[in-house]
């Protein structure tokens with residue numbers, strides 16, 4: 001079974017957590033896409049009655065095209081469940097997101113969610129976070145200085161590019177990816193980045209996820225946080 005098939009498997013499995021009447025956070029990326037397609041199928045064929053809240057412009061476009069009823073995040077006081085992909089997850093349920101540049105809206109939706117479910121193929125489960133570059137979303141004003149600050153700290157920063165230009169996120173910011181290799185203390189780094197002026201948000205999702213659905217060849221494994 002290839003990676004794409006594993007992503008599809010967990011996408012379909014995760015949609016089972018969605019029940020009638022729920023407000024559902026719809027994640028971003030290739031794994032979330034499979035979940036969204038399955039949710040749309042259930043809306044169409046099973047009359048599933050839900051409202052979706054999207055985590056990126058890309059997901060809004062997809063969900064609309066598939067006929068999923070949507071609301072803006074500010075039109076709902078909370079989200080029952082958000083289902084999203086991830087880039088890395090360690091055994092203690094800490095993770096990195098933002099490979100698709102949607103980390104800010106993804107984290108906002110997750111922070112209003114009663115339940116956060118991540119769907120991943122087995123390659124995303126890691127011993128230590130950090131091999132995947134950590135995305136940091138930054139205000140454009142002063143971002144070159146912030147870049148130099150990260151260089152001075154030895155964080156090996158690179159600006160996320162879109163062809164020959166710096167990528168602009170849905171929120172109107174830049175992304176600086178930090179190539180850290182191994183993040184020894186995710187909580188301390190999360191605090192440090194959150195306190196850095198000019199940083200809007202970062203891709204470390206600490207103590208946020210409740211359930212991880214992992215696609216493996218033979219089985220789909222569901223891990224529940226304590």
Ligand SMILES: O=C(CO)[C@H](O)[C@H](O)COP(=O)(O)O
Pocket residue numbers: 027028029030031032084085086087096097098099100101102103106
């Ligand atoms: O965080 C994300 C987007 O910002 C994605 O969920 C993450 O990059 C995983 O993507 P994929 O399912 O395509 O591997």
